[in-house]
Amino acid sequence: MTATLIRGVLSTAALLLVLTTSACSLRPEDLPSVRGGLGASYEITIEFESAMNLPSGADVILDGIRVGEVRDIEVEAGSVAVVAVVAEDTRIPSDIRAIVRQNTLLGDTYVALVREPDSRVTGFLDEGGTVPLARTTSPPQLEDTMAVLATFVNGGSIQRVQDVMAEVNTVMPPVPEIRNLAAVVSTDLRDLAGRTAEIDRLLGGMNATAESVNANxxxxxxxxxxxxxxxxxxxxxxxxxxxxxxxxxxxxxxxxxxxxxxxxxxxxxxxxISLSDTSAAAQLSELLRTTVIPFANHPEVDIVGVESASGETLADTENVLRVLGAVR
Known part of the structure; x- marks a missing residue:
């Protein structure tokens, strides 16, 4: 009984020693990922100035898609080398930028690969490729972030924002008026969108005019x-x-x-006189032929009598006409 008990104690101690030794060499990255493996992959290195909040096993995101994960973090002189593995079918441009991001204050930290806005891709990262320190952005220190947040909360900024919103609400028109304004603007924009052909025609005419002026x-x-x-x-x-x-x-x-x-x-x-009336036209022709034209050739006036304003005929008419020069 005693020998059997001693052998059992020794076996248990040996088993505990083996488990303890194995547990000491087990790291989190050695555990299988619950999201599944990447399959065939290749390794790249990303240099950061600081990667304090970046854990091993963090995601590598490109265009919003998880394409790899961080395998190791090595401290070098003046920088931190983040070794990541990327799926074999992922083509990363050689001028890619890398940023350590965190969606929320307490969210998971990951490496975001960001394309240059006006980049013309001339090559891609291969096995062992490196994203240099000049094209990476390190994350802010958590302590600095918490200090800024504490200053924002305790410094009265939230109260000032509330006061500003209250003042804005006091000067804004009532809600029904805002809705009417929004409805009018919506109708105008809809009409404008429905008449883009007229705008295109106007712009086309202006363009043709400009081209004509330029040509001449x-x-x-x-x-x-x-x-x-x-x-x-x-x-x-x-x-x-x-x-x-x-x-x-x-x-x-x-x-x-x-x-x-x-x-x-x-x-x-x-x-x-209406010239469309034939009789009026004939009378006009007769007037011109018998009266106007002869008078123009030989202008003269035949005085047949002289009357006063009251209608009485003057007695010495001949003398009066002679004085006027009408009678010789």
Whole structure:
């Protein structure tokens, strides 16, 4: 019984020693990932100035998709080398940028691979490729983030934001008016969107006009060069001089020519004849042939009598006419 008990105790101690030794060499990255493996992959190195909050096993994200994970972090002189494995079918541009990000304050930290906005890809990272320190951005220290957050919360910033929002609400119109305004703006934008063809036609016409002006630029330039300046000067001088002569004449006619108004009215009534009426046209032709033209050739007036304003015939008519020069 005693020997058997001793052997059992020794076996248990040996088993505990083996388990303890094995447990000491087991690291978190040695555990299988619950998200599944990457399959065939290749290894790249990303250099950061600091990677304090980046754990081993963190995701590597490209275009919002998990393409790899961090396998090891090595401290070097002046930088930290993050060794990551990437799926074999992932092509990473050689000018990629790497940023250590965290979606929320307490969320998981990961490495985001960001493409350059205006990049022209000339190559891709291969096995053992490196993203240099110049194209990486290290994460802020957690202590600094917590200090900024504490200053924001305890410094009255939240209360000031609330006060600003309250002031904005006091100057904003009532909600029904805002809804009516939004409805009007929505209708206007919908009408504008439905008439883009007219806008395109207007822009097309303006573009055609600009192209025409540009094509005839040499001809248009001759209108204002030194050889044609004298023409425009003479034209301006002539126009101004004629206007200067006409305006005083019109003014004198207006001021001293009121006596012509009855004559103009009578002339207008006389010439108000419809030429579509054949009888009126014949009468006009007869008047011109028998009266107007002969009078124009030999103007004379036959005085057959003289009466006073009261209608009485003057006795000495012949003497009066002789005085007037109508009778010789």
């Amino acid at each position: 630029g040499a001809s248009l330039a001759t209108l204002f060069d030194a050889s044609t300046v004298h023409y425009w000067r003479r034209l301006a001088t002539s126009v101004v001089s004629h206007i200067g002569q006409i305006l005083p004449s019109v003014g004198s006619l207006y001021n001293g020519g009121l006596w012509l108004v009855p004559m103009f009215e009578s002339l207008a009534d006389t010439t108000d």
